[in-house]
Every structure is written in C-alpha cells, then in structure tokens.
Amino acid sequence: MIWNQWYAVLPSTAIKSGKILAAKRMGLELAFFRNGKGNAACVEDKCSHRGAALSGGKVKGDCVMCPFHGLEFDNNGACRYVPSYGKSSVKDLSRYNVKRYIVREENSIIYLWYGDEDKVTDKLPFFHGFVDRSYVFSEVEDLWNSHYSRCIENQLDVVHVPIVHHNTIGRGNKTLINGPKVIFENGMLTTSANNEVDTGQKPKPADECVIKDTYLNFIFPNIWMNHISKKIKVIIYFAPVDEENTILYIRFYHRITGNGIADRAIAFAGKYANLIIERQDKRVVVTQKPKSSSLKGGEKLLTGDGPIIAYRRMREELKGLGNTGK
Template sequence: MIKNQWYAIASSKEIKKNQLFSLKRLNMNLVLFRDNHNNINALIDKCSHRGAALSKGKVQNNCIQCPFHGLEFNGDGNCEKIPALGNFSKDNLKRFNIQNFLVKEQNEIIYIWYGNNKVSSEIPFFEELKDDNFSMKEITDIWNTHYSRAIENQLDVIHLPFIHHNTIGRGNKTLVNGPKTIIIENKTIITSANNEVDNGQKPLSPKESKIKNTFLKFNFPNIWLNHVSDNILIFIFFAPIDDENTKLYIRFYNKITNFKFINSFISIIGKYMNNIVQKQDKRVVITQNPKKSELKIKENLLQGDLPIIEYRKIRDCLQKGGFYG
C-alpha cells in the first residue's frame, strides 16, 4: 500500500446508525460505527482485554461495547468502562485503549487515512461528479486480486476488443494508437482509447495520438473515472481488502434528461450494464500472476501499455516517499 494517503474504503450507505459494521481493509480488521452526531468512527476490530471481535458487540453509550466482557471503547479508541471493575473505577483504563483511525465521510464515501500524523486535507474525488443534477446507482463486487491489478485493468486500452468484444469493445479495433497519457501533479493520470481497425497502417505514437471526448482519469491512491460524455460518467473506487482481494464499488452517473426520476431509471439500467462489463474483466484479471503489480515484474510491456507503465512508476515513487515527474 502507499502510505500517507486517503483511501476510499466503503460506501456511506453501508454504515447504519446504532449498528456496527465489520470490514477488512488495507490488511486490517476494522469496525466502523456512527456516533450520536452521525460521525463515522473506525477502530481496530479487536478488544484489548481478550482479543474478541468488537464488531460482534453493540453500540452502547456512544461507544462500542465488547460482546465478551462488556468493555466500552469510544470513537477515539479510549476505554471508557470495564464493568468487572465497577462503574466508578477509572484506574488503569488507559492501558486498555485500542487503535483508532482517522476517517472522513464525503461524496457518499468513507475514506480512511493510512499513514502518519501529518494528514492531508485534500480528499480524493472528481469535480465532475459534484453536479447535483446527476442520478447515481451503485453495484459492488469482490475480485480475488490485488487492488493494483484491478486499477491497471481500468487503464488498459489494449484489452477492449478482446475482453469486451460484444460490449464496449465492439468493432474489432485491435490496432492501438498511442495512447496519449497525461500526468497532473503526481496524482492524476488522464488517457483515452484511440484504437482503430487494423488495415495495415502503422500505429500513431503517444505524441501523435490524442485524448478523445471519451477518456479515463485516475487519482491516487484508488479512484477512477470513465468520462463517457458530459452526461454519463462511470466511477469506481477500488477498496483494498488485503494483498489478494479487492472490493470494487462501481457507480453509474447520468443526467441525460431534465427529469430526475427518468435519470434514476437510466442509472439502474446503467448499473446492470456496468455489472456485465466488470464481470468480463474479472474473469481474466483474477488469473494474472503475480496478483500484485509492481514496477518490475518481468512482463513484456507494449507501447499501448503506457498508462499502466506510468501508473507503476508513480505508485513506486509514492511508496518510496518520493515525487514522480
């Protein structure tokens, strides 16, 4: 994982008031809950007393109450109560404190800060999606692969006529021009498919190629946007579960008409189309070996893999605490 980043890890609708939500993210077992002010809190899902999963407990007194012996932990991870010691005993509670994590809720997404105490104020998202005229529907799926592989798949323009030969890759456009790839501020990759039917012509170089009206954007560490048109956007955040599993949250946005209820219905259709396309990808991506991508993993890459090459270079620099470009 890249340290010192805000990772999108869950959808807001998954976290209900007065309920505990258990999830594994970034190789950690976590428990999330909403406090009395509807703010999200995230703690390590392990009681400091006897190691029980706190997610099997309940929300009590604005805390998580352990299901095993009733210890209570507030949103900061501080132990507020140990029933066995009596209601008025506050001695030695500090040694029972557990790890908590900084979380933010924006854009109907739960973000977690993964890193040190120097926290960035910038939450990753795309300005295009902040238009209130959009209607949105979401599907999710878990892929048995590292999140880097899932991300690279969404930057891959070569695979379209093969994986998606009967959906978004129709037309047998196997010759890959470019692709032109733009890097912005060491955090954003912009590219687009500029493929053609192979009639014996030489592919254009990345410099000769162009960013088309339908283009892709990726923001580190784990959010992606397919700008289909100004009125149709497909957004994915790739929530890392562990080194071999990723949960994809796939959202279809549209504002095709001036009527919200019609756009909502269109988004439902779009959601199911997204599901068909992602399952075509998933069938093959989960077979890639190794499951985790790295800058150098003995793959023979092509000119058409330029967005993936740039992604690997930037990710490698960020993992090392550097700046690419």
C-alpha cells in the same frame, strides 16, 4: 499499499446508525460505526482485554461495547468504561485503549487514512468539478480475487478492450493501438483510447494522439473515472481487502433527462450494464500472476501499455515517499 494516503474503502450507506460493521481493509480487521452524532468512526476489531471481535458487540452512545465483558471504546479508541470495575472506579483505563483509524466521510464515501496520524491531509481524492448534485448515481459492488493494483490497471488498459469486450464496448475489431496519449497533471492521470481497425497501417506514437471526448481519469491511490459523455460518467473505487482481494464499488452517474424518477431508473439499470462489462474483465484479471503488479515485475509490456507504465511509475514513487516520511 501506499502509505500516508486516503483510501476510499466503503460507501456511506454501509455504516448504519446503531450498528457495527466488520470489514477487512488493507489487511486490517476493522470495526466501523457511527457515534451519537452520526459521525463515522473506525477502530481495530479486537478488544484489548481478551481479543474478542468488537463488531460482535453493540453501539452505546458514542462508544462500541465489547460483546464479551462489556468494555466500551469511543471513536478515538479510548476505553471509557469497564463494567467489572464499576461506575465509581477511578482507575486509569488508558491501558485498555484500542487502536483507532482516522476516517472521513465525503461524496457518500467513507475514506480511511492509511498512514501516520501526524501526516493526515485535508484533501480527499475525488473528481470534484466533473460530477455534482445535478448527477444521479447508483452503485453496485463486486469482490475480485485480485490485488487492487491489477484491478486499477485493467481500467487503464486500452489494449484489452477489443479483445475482452469484443461483443460489448469493444465492438468494431479496433485492435490496432495508437499511442495512447497519457497526461499526469495535478495528481490526476488522464488517457483515452485511440484504437483503429487494422488495415495494415502503422500505429501512431503517443505524441500524435489526442485525449478524446470519451476518456479516463485516475487519482491515487484508488479512484477512477470513465467520462463516457458530458452527461454520463462511471466512477469506481477499488477498496483493498488484503494482498489478494479487492472490492470494486462501481457507480453509474448521469443527468440524461433531468427528471428525478426517470433518472433514478436509468441509473439503476446503468450500474448493472456496467457490471456485465466489469465481469468480462474480472474473469481474466483474477488469473494474472503474480497477484500484485510492479514496475519491474518481468512482464514484457507493449507500446500501448503506456497508461499502465505511468501508473506503476507513480505508484512506486508514492510508495517510496510514504515509506520514508517525505
């Protein structure tokens, strides 16, 4: 994982008022809940007293209550009440505090800060300017037995499209790969397929290719967009469960008709159409070894793997910056 980053980890709808959600992210066992004001919060899913899962308890006001002995913890992880000490107790309860994780909610997504608290930034990764309230979206999730880096690379891979998706989005047998052109600006990677039917011509180098109207964006650490057209977008955020599992949250955005009822129906159908395509990818990606990718992993990469190479280089750079505190 890349340290000191905001990771998109859950849809906002996953955290219900008055409920505690147990979820594993970045290898961490976490308990998500909403306080009395409806704000999302997250603490370690382990009571400091005897190690019970807090997610098995309940929400009381601004706190979560342990199901074992009733200790209560607020959204900052501070222990606010120990029933066995009584309400009149003047004991310092800070020794019972649990670890909290900083979360923010925006774009109907729960973001978790994975890093040092004094390095928290205000900017949450999203495709502002590309989708707004004029778009309707519908979301579906899918668990992959694969590291999130492999899942992301698959969505930047233009070489596999005519092979894996030969009967869906890769129809036409365009197996010859020109470029592709890759741009990395303002923290965003951009690329597009320039594939052609192979009639014996030589592939064009990247500098002779262009970014087409249908193109891909990626923002570190884990959010991707496919610009299918001006009215249709697909966004995926790849929530790392642990080193071997990732949940893909797939959103189909569109503004095709401008009619709310019709557009919601189209969005609902669109997310399942994307799930069909995504499942074609899944059956291959989960077989890749090792589970996690790396810049110097010994793979014999192709010229058409330019977007993947760019992703790996930037990921390695960010990992180095995050781990050294720069």
